Amino acid sequence: MTRSVEILDTTLRDGAQAEGISFTVEDKLSIINILSSLGIHIIECGNPYSNPKDRELFERLEDVHCSSSLAAFGSTRKKYSSAEEDKAVNALLTSGCRAVCVVGKTSLSQVRTVLETDGEENLRMIYDSLSLLKERGHKVYFDCEHFFDGYKEDRIYSMKALECAVSAGADCLVLCDTNGSSLTNEVYDIVKHVVTTFPETMIGVHFHNDLGLSTANTLTSVSAGARHIQGTLLGFGERCGNASLAEIIPTLTYKMGYDTIPVSSIQNLCDYAKAVARVCETEINRSSPYIGEAAFSHKGGMHIDGVLKNTSAFEHISPEMVGNRRNLLLSEVSGKGAVLEKAGKFISFDGKNDEKAAKVLYAIKEKELSGYQYENAEASFELLVKNLFGMVKEYFTVELYRVMGEKTVGAEKNIASAMVKVNVGGNTEFAAAEGNGPVNALDGALRRGLEVFFPSLKGLRLTDYRVRVVNPDGATASTVRVNLTSQSDKIGSFTTLGVSTDVIDASFNALYDSYIYYLSKVEE
Numbered sequence: 001m002t003r004s005v006e007i008l009d010t011t012l013r014d015g016a017q018a019e020g021i022s023f024t025v026e027d028k029l030s031i032i033n034i035l036s037s038l039g040i041h042i043i044e045c046g047n048p049y050s051n052p053k054d055r056e057l058f059e060r061l062e063d064v065h066c067s068s069s070l071a072a073f074g075s076t077r078k079k080y081s082s083a084e085e086d087k088a089v090n091a092l093l094t095s096g097c098r099a100v101c102v103v104g105k106t107s108l109s110q111v112r113t114v115l116e117t118d119g120e121e122n123l124r125m126i127y128d129s130l131s132l133l134k135e136r137g138h139k140v141y142f143d144c145e146h147f148f149d150g151y152k153e154d155r156i157y158s159m160k161a162l163e164c165a166v167s168a169g170a171d172c173l174v175l176c177d178t179n180g181s182s183l184t185n186e187v188y189d190i191v192k193h194v195v196t197t198f199p200e201t202m203i204g205v206h207f208h209n210d211l212g213l214s215t216a217n218t219l220t221s222v223s224a225g226a227r228h229i230q231g232t233l234l235g236f237g238e239r240c241g242n243a244s245l246a247e248i249i250p251t252l253t254y255k256m257g258y259d260t261i262p263v264s265s266i267q268n269l270c271d272y273a274k275a276v277a278r279v280c281e282t283e284i285n286r287s288s289p290y291i292g293e294a295a296f297s298h299k300g301g302m303h304i305d306g307v308l309k310n311t312s313a314f315e316h317i318s319p320e321m322v323g324n325r326r327n328l329l330l331s332e333v334s335g336k337g338a339v340l341e342k343a344g345k346f347i348s349f350d351g352k353n354d355e356k357a358a359k360v361l362y363a364i365k366e367k368e369l370s371g372y373q374y375e376n377a378e379a380s381f382e383l384l385v386k387n388l389f390g391m392v393k394e395y396f397t398v399e400l401y402r403v404m405g406e407k408t409v410g411a412e413k414n415i416a417s418a419m420v421k422v423n424v425g426g427n428t429e430f431a432a433a434e435g436n437g438p439v440n441a442l443d444g445a446l447r448r449g450l451e452v453f454f455p456s457l458k459g460l461r462l463t464d465y466r467v468r469v470v471n472p473d474g475a476t477a478s479t480v481r482v483n484l485t486s487q488s489d490k491i492g493s494f495t496t497l498g499v500s501t502d503v504i505d506a507s508f509n510a511l512y513d514s515y516i517y518y519l520s521k522v523e524e
Contacts, residue, residue: 004259005252006202006228008042008101008141009035009245011276013073015236016046021280025057029064030279035233036066038272039261040245044071044101044230049091058095071099071141076129079117083128093136100133101174103143106161107150119157126161127168134169141228142170143206148182151190162198172202172228177217180210180240188220195225204228207243209235214243219251222258233276234284246273247289250322270323290322297327299375342378343385360385370499371470371479377497379517380510395519396424396450398512403438403504418445424453439465439507446511456490460518463487464495467503484510491521 012028015021023031028045035043045061046054061070072095077086084090092100104126105111111122126142133140142165150158162173175194177187195203205221205228207214218229235244250266252258265272273291277284286294296319311318311326319326328341343349343360363384364374374381386392401420418441419432429452433444443462451457464485469478480503485495496517498509 003257004227005222006041006204007245007249007260008044008071008204008228008230009040009233010044010073010206010230010242011035011232011234011236013044013046014238014242015232015234015280017238018236018241020282021236023053023279025053025060027279028057029060031276032064032066032068032070034272034275034279036068037265038233038269039265040068040233041261042069042071042099044073045097047073047091048095049074049088058097061096069099070097071101072097073101073103076102076104076125079115079121079125083132086129089129089132092133092138098137099139099141101141101143102129102133103145103176104129104161104165105146105150106144106158107146108154108157110146110150123161123164126164130165130168130170140168140170141172141174141204143174143176145176146178147175148177148187148190149179152186159194159197162194166198166201170201172204173198174204174206174228174230175221175226176206177208177214180208180214182207182213182217183211184213184216184220187217188224191221191224191226202228204230206230208237209240209242209244212240214241215247215251218243218248219256222252222256234273234280234282235288236280244288246291250290250317254317254321266322267320268323291324293327295319296324297375342381346382346385347389347391356389359388363388371481372497372499373481374497377483377495379494380496380513383496383513383517383520392516392520393523395516396422396453398446398508399423399428401442401445401508403442405438416441418442420445420449422446422449422453424450427453429453438504439511442504442508443511446515450515454519456522457515457518459490460486460488460514462514463493465507467506470499480506482506482510484514486514486518488518491518494518 011031012023016023032043045057048055048058058072072092074088074092077083077089105115105122108119111117111119115122130140130142144162147158165173173194175191191203191205203226205218205226207217218231222229229248231243231245231248233245235241246269249260250269253260253263253266270291273284284291286292289295296315298314347356349357367384383392399421401418403416403418405416415434416438417432417434418438419430422429429449431445431449433441433448435441435444447457462484466483468481470481471478479499479501482498482503483495485493487493494517496510496513498506498513500506500509
């Protein structure tokens with residue numbers, strides 16, 4: 001029998017409550033398009049009653065054509081009132097969405113302290129709201145707020161709230177761990193009890209990550225019989241976040257044998273995750289399972305040697321199964337196997353005992369001793385290897401450079417100027433430039449001097465600049481490492497680095513490598 005799990009993404013609602021996240025209407029429409037292309041079954045769009053931005057979104061949903069079901073979120077009617085006259089309930093009725101997610105209290109203590117009413121009135125609030133929505137033809141998901149806490153406090157009342165929702169016609173009971181405090185073992189027992197009690201009703205779960213257990217709790221709930229799960233693709237959410245669908249979906253599919261979204265979509269999961277991250281103007285944690293850049297990175301010599309012989313030794317799945325890639329990091333703990341794998345892209349080796357491999361490994365370890373780290377600067381690593389064997393053309397030399405900074409008190413920008421003298425095949429060129437800071441000025445001066453000889457450099461742009469102190473104990477004499485990421489339409493993105501006790505000199509070294517690397521690739 002085929003086993004399937006329904007997926008609801010709440011990035012546009014719960015995800016929007018994360019610190020630092022603020023969506024425009026256009027952002028929300030973009031995310032709807034991404035999630036629909038991924039194959040998410042239900043996309044919770046927000047609350048049509050809560051704010052003007054969400055109201056505008058629901059007005060524009062008429063023009064949205066996607067394969068996912070779009071859902072509106074709201075709450076049960078207010079206490080001592082009528083569902084027909086409740087503005088929040090009516091906003092759901094007129095949202096244009098057939099699917100509605102309705103949150104209601106299932107914890108008696110929450111009913112008394114937050115709603116400030118009694119348990120019977122709360123049950124009437126649940127019944128009146130859900131039954132009206134069902135009568136009007138909606139598919140109703142009842143989000144049982146604080147269910148796990150309520151169940152542990154007063155099991156009889158929490159189960160009575162579920163019975164009330166089922167009698168009102170709820171299509172799915174979504175058990176919510178609203179403050180993220182439930183342990184995995186107790187989650188399994190509670191979900192199993194609910195599934196057994198309501199065998200004809202779909203049971204769903206919604207976990208927050210305050211204990212770091214949202215993924216584990218979601219997976220164990222499915223094992224206990226839940227067939228609907230809620231989360232956000234990247235785990236965004238209030239406080240510590242929501243359950244991460246990017247972790248849960250491939251685990252359910254590849255590890256537990258459930259049908260979720262199409263496998264062809266999971267094989268491009270990294271691209272979809274990055275697309276959502278771009279809209280959110282944030283970065284995916286490098287160590288995120290499945291989709292992080294470090295998820296399939298190997299650094300230790302023994303590990304690299306092992307994964308080259310048997311990938312399953314240190315990788316639980318092939319990175320291609322989620323659209324990621326294997327990354328062998330080179331450092332002082334690397335072995336010859338890593339050198340052969342990485343440097344073998346540029347030069348040929350005659351096995352591990354080749355003296356060239358030993359030479360590369362020695363050079364890496366010497367460089368790292370002085371503060372270099374090549375695992376995130378593969379362009380500089382390639383230049384290092386090729387320079388060892390005289391494979392890099394000397395496109396230009398910089399005979400001198402000078403950088404001067406100037407700060408006007410109260411001004412918003414730091415004005416700096418730089419002057420360089422470059423030599424290309426015996427021809428020299430002086431160039432100067434101003435910039436917002438010394439590195440920007442130096443970059444401008446170098447470009448101005450070199451573009452006379454290499455016009456293609458106009459297509460190279462600096463996209464990221466990071467500085468790290470290598471030995472903090474050195475105080476103002478500390479060694480600094482500069483990582484500089486550049487981008488061009490011709491060769492894409494690449495990172496170079498420079499190390500020095502002088503941040504300007506370190507920046508110059510990284511800039512120098514970026515120009516040399518770019519020119520060598522364009523020439524190739």
